[in-house]
Structure formats: C-alpha cells, structure tokens
Amino acid sequence: MSTSNPSRRRSFTPYFLIAPTLVFLAAFFAWPMVQGLILAVHDDEALLPLVAVASVEGDRTGELSQGAAVEILGQQGNTVEGELTSDLLTEQWFRVTAVGTDGAAVDGWAPETRIRVRDEANDGTPLAGTVRPRLGEGAEPLTDVLAEPNERAEVTGSLDDRAEVEITQVTVLEVWFNVRGESNDGATIEGWAPSRFITTFESGEEGRVDRGSDGEFTLRFVERMFNDRFFSPALRTTLLLMAIILPLQFLLAIGMALIVHSRLKGGSGWLYIFSLPMGMSDLAVGILFFAIFTSNGLLNSILDLFGLIEEPQVFLSADTRGWIIGAIVLAELWRATSIVMVIIVSGLQAIPDETLEAAELFGATYWKRVRYIMLPLLKPSLLVALILRTILAFQVFAVVIALSGGEIVTVLANETFRQYFSLRNNNVASAYAVFILLLSLASSVFYLRIVRTQDELASR
Amino acid sequence: MAEIRIENVTKVFGDFVAVDDASITVRDQEFLVLLGPSGCGKTTLLRAVAGLGMADAGRIMIGDRDVTYARPGDRNISMVFQSYAIFPHMTVRENIGFGLKMNNASQGEITSNVEEAAELLHIGDLLDRRPNEMSGGQRQRVAVARALAMKAEVLLMDEPLSNLDALLRLEMRAELKRLLREVKATTIYVTHDQIEALSMGDRIAVMKDGLIQQVDEPSTVYAEPKNQFVGSFIGNPPMNFLRGKVHMASDSVAVAIGGSEIVPSPELRDAVSSFDGRAITLGIRAENMGALNAQEANTVRVQVDVVEPLGAQNLLTVRVGDDTLKVSTHPTFPVSPGDELWLKFPADQIRWIDPDSGEVIAGGTS
Ligand SMILES: Nc1ncnc2c1ncn2[C@@H]1O[C@H](COP(=O)(O)OP(=O)(O)OP(=O)(O)O)[C@@H](O)[C@H]1O
Ligand SMILES: [Mg+2]
Numbered sequence: 001m002s003t004s005n006p007s008r009r010r011s012f013t014p015y016f017l018i019a020p021t022l023v024f025l026a027a028f029f030a031w032p033m034v035q036g037l038i039l040a041v042h043d044d045e046a047l048l049p050l051v052a053v054a055s056v057e058g059d060r061t062g063e064l065s066q067g068a069a070v071e072i073l074g075q076q077g078n079t080v081e082g083e084l085t086s087d088l089l090t091e092q093w094f095r096v097t098a099v100g101t102d103g104a105a106v107d108g109w110a111p112e113t114r115i116r117v118r119d120e121a122n123d124g125t126p127l128a129g130t131v132r133p134r135l136g137e138g139a140e141p142l143t144d145v146l147a148e149p150n151e152r153a154e155v156t157g158s159l160d161d162r163a164e165v166e167i168t169q170v171t172v173l174e175v176w177f178n179v180r181g182e183s184n185d186g187a188t189i190e191g192w193a194p195s196r197f198i199t200t201f202e203s204g205e206e207g208r209v210d211r212g213s214d215g216e217f218t219l220r221f222v223e224r225m226f227n228d229r230f231f232s233p234a235l236r237t238t239l240l241l242m243a244i245i246l247p248l249q250f251l252l253a254i255g256m257a258l259i260v261h262s263r264l265k266g267g268s269g270w271l272y273i274f275s276l277p278m279g280m281s282d283l284a285v286g287i288l289f290f291a292i293f294t295s296n297g298l299l300n301s302i303l304d305l306f307g308l309i310e311e312p313q314v315f316l317s318a319d320t321r322g323w324i325i326g327a328i329v330l331a332e333l334w335r336a337t338s339i340v341m342v343i344i345v346s347g348l349q350a351i352p353d354e355t356l357e358a359a360e361l362f363g364a365t366y367w368k369r370v371r372y373i374m375l376p377l378l379k380p381s382l383l384v385a386l387i388l389r390t391i392l393a394f395q396v397f398a399v400v401i402a403l404s405g406g407e408i409v410t411v412l413a414n415e416t417f418r419q420y421f422s423l424r425n426n427n428v429a430s431a432y433a434v435f436i437l438l439l440s441l442a443s444s445v446f447y448l449r450i451v452r453t454q455d456e457l458a459s460r
Numbered sequence: 461m462a463e464i465r466i467e468n469v470t471k472v473f474g475d476f477v478a479v480d481d482a483s484i485t486v487r488d489q490e491f492l493v494l495l496g497p498s499g500c501g502k503t504t505l506l507r508a509v510a511g512l513g514m515a516d517a518g519r520i521m522i523g524d525r526d527v528t529y530a531r532p533g534d535r536n537i538s539m540v541f542q543s544y545a546i547f548p549h550m551t552v553r554e555n556i557g558f559g560l561k562m563n564n565a566s567q568g569e570i571t572s573n574v575e576e577a578a579e580l581l582h583i584g585d586l587l588d589r590r591p592n593e594m595s596g597g598q599r600q601r602v603a604v605a606r607a608l609a610m611k612a613e614v615l616l617m618d619e620p621l622s623n624l625d626a627l628l629r630l631e632m633r634a635e636l637k638r639l640l641r642e643v644k645a646t647t648i649y650v651t652h653d654q655i656e657a658l659s660m661g662d663r664i665a666v667m668k669d670g671l672i673q674q675v676d677e678p679s680t681v682y683a684e685p686k687n688q689f690v691g692s693f694i695g696n697p698p699m700n701f702l703r704g705k706v707h708m709a710s711d712s713v714a715v716a717i718g719g720s721e722i723v724p725s726p727e728l729r730d731a732v733s734s735f736d737g738r739a740i741t742l743g744i745r746a747e748n749m750g751a752l753n754a755q756e757a758n759t760v761r762v763q764v765d766v767v768e769p770l771g772a773q774n775l776l777t778v779r780v781g782d783d784t785l786k787v788s789t790h791p792t793f794p795v796s797p798g799d800e801l802w803l804k805f806p807a808d809q810i811r812w813i814d815p816d817s818g819e820v821i822a823g824g825t826s
Contacts, residue, residue, distance in 0.1 A: 354545035357512045362559035362610065363533040372558075376549045 050191025286402025347381025
C-alpha cells in the first residue's frame with residue numbers, strides 16, 4: 001500500500017554512519033572472501049603462454065595447459081642487467097679459475113649450486129670459494145666447468161670436490177626453455193617459457209608443464225564437486241539432519257522458552273540451566289556424545305547396569321549408520337536448541353504482560369494464548385531463529401566428525417574440509433564452500449519471501 | 461444477577477500497600493465510579509476484581525460466587541485496560557471478536573456483536589485495520605468495543621475515555637452511560653476525572669493512598685464529603701477550607717474566624733463544642749456563601765483579590781486572614797478587586813472538620 005512519494009527526501013546520515021563499517025568489511029572480509037570463493041570457478045595456473053623469443057616481451061605463440069607433456073628443445077640464460085624481474089627464475093653463475101682435476105689450470109663458468117662462496121669483498125662481491133662436494137650414491141663425482149654460463153655449453157675442465165677456486169666474474173641469468181607441446185585444441189606449438197613453470201624429467205629432453213602463469217575461468221571444479229562420489233551422500237545427509245533436527249529443535253525450544261517465560265518471575269534458574277550448552281564448543285559436544293555412545297561408553301554402561309545387554313553394543317560403526325545419525329541429532333539438539341530458546345525468550349519478553357492478561361481475561365486458556373497470541377507475536381523471533389539455525393545446519397561439521405570420523409557419515413562441510421586438507425584440492429573445496437553459501441542464501445530468501453507473502457495475504 | 465462484593469481487599473507490592481483493606485459493594489447493574497488521584501491504587505483494585513494479580517488478603521464475590529481464587533477467564537467479566545492491551549497482530553474485527561471466539565460463540569453471533577459494538581463506538585469503518593494503523597483514541601475505542609462485545613455481566617473499565625478529545629469524550633460519556641444501562645452490566649469505572657465521575661456514576665467511590673474514603677451517590681459525595689480530601693478533590697472549584705477557633709460563648713458554642721463569630725447549626729453544636737479552646741476547620745462550597753455589603757449574623761469580613769466573570773456567575777478569590785476562598789456570586793452583584801465584602805456562611809451548608817484527622821464532624825447523634 002506504500003504509495004511512493006517522489007518528493008520524499010532521502011536521509012543519507014545512516015549511510016555516512018555505516019560507511020567506515022562498509023570499508024572495513026570490504027577490505028578485511030569481502031575482498032579475501034571473494035578471493036577465496038572465486039577459486040571455485042577460476043584456475044589460477046591453468047595456462048602457460050609460450051613466446052617466440054626468450055623474453056617476457058616476446059610474441060605469444062600459444063598456450064599449453066597445466067600438465068601438458070613437452071619436449072625441451074633448448075635452453076637459454078639471459079643475462080640480467082640491473083633490476084631483477086621477480087617473474088622469472090634466475091640463476092647466478094661464477095667465472096672461476098682453479099687447478100683442475102688433471103692438474104691443469106681451468107678457467108670457466110660454474111653455477112652457484114656448485115660453488116660455496118668463502119670470501120667476499122666489502123660490497124658483497126664474491127672473491128673466492130670452494131667446490132661443493134657431491135653427496136649421495138651414483139652422483140657424478142666431478143664438477144664441470146663450462147665455457148659459457150649455460151649448462152649446455154662446452155666443458156672446459158673438471159674440478160675436484162672442495163677444490164679452491166678464485167671467482168673472477170659473476171653473472172645472473174634468467175633461464176628459459178624452448179619447448180614444444182600440444183595445445184588444448186590439438187595443435188603442436190613451440191615457443192619459450194621461463195624454466196620455473198616446467199618440470200624436467202631425468203633425461204633433460206622431456207618435461208611437463210608444472211603450472212601456468214595465466215588463469216582461466218572454468219566450471220571444471222564445480223563439475224568435479226558434483227561428480228564427486230561423496231557429493232550426493234553429503235548433501236543428502238545434510239538435508240536429512242536438517243529435516244529431523246529443525247522441527248524437533250523448534251518444538252523443544254518453544255517449550256523451553258514457555259517454561260522459562262512463565263517461571264521468570266520466580267527466578268531465572270531455568271534460563272541458566274537451559275542455556276548451559278551454549279557455553280560448549282561443537283567439537284566438545286561431539287566428543288561428549290561420542291563418549292556416551294562409544295562401545296565402552298556411558299550408554300553401554302547403563303544398559304549393562306540394568307542387565308539389558310550381554311555385551312557392549314557397537315553403536316558408532318559403518319553398519320549402524322542409523323545410530324550415528326541418531327547420535328548426531330541428539331548432540332545437535334542438546335547443543336544448539338538453547339540459542340533458539342534464547343531468541344524466543346527475548347521475543348516472549350517483548351510481549352506486554354497486559355496483552356497476555358487481556359487474552360486470559362477474555363477467556364483464552366493457556367494453550368489458546370500460546371496459539372492465538374504468543375506464536376503470532378513471536379513470528380519475527382521465530383524467523384530470525386529459523387534463518388540462523390538453517391544456515392548453521394548447512395554448516396554442521398564438528399559433531400559429525402566427532403561421531404563418525406567423517407568417514408561413515410559425511411556432510412557438505414566435511415567434504416569441504418576433506419578436499420582442502422586431505423586432497424589438497426583448494427578449488428573443489430572452494431566450490432563446496434560456495435555451494436553451502438548459496439544454499440544458505442537461498443533458504444534465507446525463501447523464508448523471508450514466505451513471511452512476506454503471508455503478511456500480504458493477511459493484510460488483504 | 462451480578463453484585464460485586466469487595467471485602468477487605470489488600471494488595472501489597474513489596475512493603476508498599478497499594479490497596480489497603482478496601483471494601484465496596486457494587487449493586488447489580490449499578491454503575492460505580494472509582495475516583496482518585498493518580499497512583500492511589502484504582503487500577504490495582506480493579507485488577508484484583510478481574511483476577512489479574514491475586515489480592516493478598518480479603519475476598520471478592522461476584523453474584524453468589526466467591527471468585528477470590530477463580531481464574532480471570534472464569535469470572536464472566538470483561539475489561540477495558542488502561543493501556544488498551546489490544547492485540548497488535550489482529551485486525552479490529554478480530555480484536556473485538558476475540559472474547560466471543562475464545563468462549564466458542566457461533567460465527568453469526570460474533571459477527572453481529574462485533575458490528576454492533578463497532579457501530580456504537582464509531583469505528584465501524586475501521587474493522588479491517590490493524591492497531592498500528594490507528595490513532596490512540598481509535599485504539600482506545602477498540603478496547604472499549606472489545607469489552608462491550610463480550611456482553612459480560614461485569615464490566616471493568618480503566619479510564620476508557622482518557623485519550624479522547626474533549627468533544628468526543630463528552631459525546632462518548634453520554635453514549636456509554638446509555639449503553640451500559642442497556643446491556644445491564646454491573647460496571648466499575650475507573651477515572652481520575654471528577655466531572656466524569658459526577659456525571660456518569662450511580663455512585664462514586666473516592667480513593668486515596670489505597671484507602672476507600674467514601675462511597676456515595678454523586679450529589680452526596682459533592683455536598684456532604686466525609687473528609688477534607690473528598691471535599692477538596694471533588695467539585696470545581698474545590699471546597700473552601702478556613703481555620704477557626706472554637707470557644708464557648710455566653711449561651712452556646714461559636715467559632716472565631718477572621719474577627720467574626722460563626723455559630724454552628726443546632727444539631728452540630730454538641731459535636732463542635734467538644735473542640736472548645738482548640739482549632740477547627742470550616743469547609744464550604746463556593747456557591748453556598750452569600751456575598752453582602754454589610755455585616756450580618758454569621759458573616760465574615762473579606763478582601764476581594766480577583767474577580768473572574770464566568771458568564772453565569774462571577775468567581776471571586778477573596779482573603780480572610782491567611783486563607784483564600786473561592787466564592788461564586790451572581791453576575792449582577794457589583795464587585796471589583798480591592799473591595800471589602802461580608803460573606804455569609806449559612807449554618808446548614810458548613811462542614812466542620814477535625815483539623816487533626818481531616819474527618820468531617822458528624823452531626824450529634826440527634
Ligand atoms: N507491579 C507493581 N509493583 C510495584 N508497585 C506497583 C505495581 N503496580 C502498581 N504499583 C504501585 O501501586 C500504586 C497504585 O498503582 P495503580 O496502578 O493502582 O494506580 P492508579 O490509581 O491506577 O493510578 P493512575 O490513575 O495513574 O492509573 C502506585 O503507587 C504504583 O506505583
Ligand atoms: Mg491506573
């Protein structure tokens with residue numbers, strides 16, 4: 001019914017007031033979050049561009065995908081003048097003079113990996129050093145000295161381990177490989193790429209694109225998530241848990257809140273007792289219930305005490321999924337009902353006493369007051385609690401881990417964790433995270449919609 | 461048949477006595493106004509009758525039934541709350557029909573009662589609104605309509621007209637009175653507006669600091685207040701009070717006031733003479749004094765301070781020693797500020813008050 005009034009002045013004061021908060025959120029929360037979540041559809045290292053000459057300015061000849069096999073056709077070390085570009089792998093080469101293995105004087109280049117610098121000038125320029133010993137079996141015993149600062153250059157002599165060398169010149173090289181491989185569209189392409197993106201095999205003739213330097217948007221990870229064999233069990237279990245837990249939880253919470261509300265005048269003892277579980281972390285609660293249901297746990301002890309069982313029952317095993325689900329439901333009810341209750345209690349306290357007294361006076365019994373006065377007036381509180389609990393139910397994790405080890409019963413949050421930690425698959429983990437986020441958003445919008453249409457119907 | 465008997469009801473909040481040993485009997489179909497200044501315990505007493513907040517002592521009977529421990533819903537009462545207490549999530553129609561619905565009335569009965577009550581209170585066109593779409597006065601009328609629609613035997617109203625503008629209040633006052641005569645409910649009506657009390661009540665119960673001061677018909681409460689408080693609380697202007705001193709004259713008792721002597725009426729002489737040598741308070745209403753230009757028997761000389769012409773009368777503010785009085789005179793009586801007058805105190809209009817207790821001295825048991 002709100003007929004919009006075009007001449008209404010908008011007040012910007014609230015926007016100014018929240019501006020610092022928005023900046024803070026954007027800088028420290030939204031930005032990193034987007035960075036993380038974008039992983040779900042973006043592969044940062046998907047493509048390796050090849051260029052025509054061994055230089056970042058070279059023209060692109062094509063791209064190779066990550067993991068593509070390549071032939072290594074050549075190698076080039078570009079001398080770096082002045083500033084180093086952090087983008088490329090660099091190597092330091094020393095020009096050394098020493099007495100060779102055969103007693104002759106040797107003059108040539110050796111990489112920094114072979115020479116330990118023992119003496120430096122005041123400005124840090126290396127002056128002298130020794131040849132590093134080669135360790136391990138089967139290692140080439142001698143260190144070669146080369147004509148040029150390039151591993152493929154001609155060998156001019158060999159040095160013994162720990163031979164003393166004089167360093168006459170230092171140069172820094174960017175190492176590039178000339179490679180040939182098959183691009184995504186099947187064409188064979190050739191070009192140069194910085195060596196650090198390529199793993200070479202033993203022979204030195206062949207290698208593989210280790211990772212790319214260019215990103216690419218892709219639904220690959222989302223598809224991987226959907227096709228993951230744990231995806232549908234995880235989704236199903238999450239929804240099943242929600243469908244069992246939420247209705248029970250709200251019934252319980254409303255009951256508890258009514259008890260607390262009617263007793264508050266006499267003291268708030270019930271409130272404290274009921275909200276005790278809020279002080280425990282979800283993992284702790286999971287462990288607590290594990291201790292109850294485990295084969296030598298409390299439940300078995302009690303059953304045994306009353307002579308109901310001959311020997312300890314195994315409740316939490318692959319054959320007793322039902323028991324695990326039951327234990328998770330109990331643990332979640334025990335843990336998270338109190339927060340719902342607290343929200344409802346605060347909603348109840350916002351109802352004026354006289355409103356309830358009026359209802360009582362006009363002949364409403366307690367149940368009718370609950371039905372016709374309290375519940376309708378609690379609608380905003382219930383909505384808040386419902387949205388909160390639904391979002392948290394999509395994220396259920398620690399209790400499940402504690403009670404099933406995350407193997408027998410799995411949930412969406414657990415799959416995120418598995419992909420990230422066990423499988424080191426950040427992108428798929430991120431896809432799971434985005435999926436949970438979207439489910440949460442959708443459910444909130446859904447609830448708000450329902451309430452709004454209801455209100456519209458009611459005010460008609 | 462729904463007589464309400466409030467017997468020795470006491471209600472205590474912590475160590476504060478809100479209602480102190482109150483006893484009132486409201487006759488069947490009577491309209492009793494409970495009148496008193498703010499905070500004197502009117503709402504508390506009314507709530508005790510309704511069963512909201514149990515009385516700490518005493519007994520409440522409705523009809524022949526002891527309802528002291530009955531639940532509010534079982535007392536066959538309806539009530540208008542001071543804060544309205546209408547249900548914010550229901551439309552006006554649902555609000556008014558709530559009591560009937562809870563008592564399982566038929567849909568037809570609900571509809572007709574709701575519409576009837578809404579018509580009476582001029583809110584027939586608001587039936588589909590919600591409380592947050594209405595003014596305070598409209599909400600208050602919804603609260604009244606909700607109470608009326610119940611057609612209960614006992615109707616409790618806590619300042620039901622306090623939020624209406626003067627004109628509407630005047631109209632509603634008359635209408636409500638007619639209405640209540642029709643529905644034949646026994647009514648306790650709380651107000652702190654003495655005009656409302658005088659014009660509407662079959663009887664008025666005046667309350668102060670949790671104590672019932674006087675329960676009488678309006679004219680009696682007005683003319684013969686039981687004590688100084690009732691006299692000063694009711695009437696506009698309130699009753700005048702003058703300090704005097706009692707002494708025995710040659711043949712009978714007299715009271716010295718402002719250099720004159722006032723002789724009490726014969727049936728009060730014995731009572732007044734017991735104050736011989738002590739102070740006494742004289743109470744008299746503004747319209748019961750005669751203003752004269754010359755001294756007579758039972759007159760006191762006064763100085764006129766202010767003259768307020770009110771059309772039908774002139775209201776004078778006059779001084780006698782340290783006391784001020786309000787006197788109403790006929791508009792043709794010539795007077796101006798600064799004049800000296802003689803006021804005549806007719807002996808039968810004077811209420812003699814014990815200055816220590818504030819109680820009006822009753823006529824000797826004659
Ligand atoms: N729940 C309560 N707890 C403590 N004191 C209370 C409570 N309710 C009322 N009182 C006190 O009891 C006294 C009487 O209150 P009550 O509401 O009956 O006054 P009232 O005569 O209705 O006044 P008003 O005309 O302003 O409505 C007041 O002094 C009030 O402070
Ligand atoms: Mg009150």
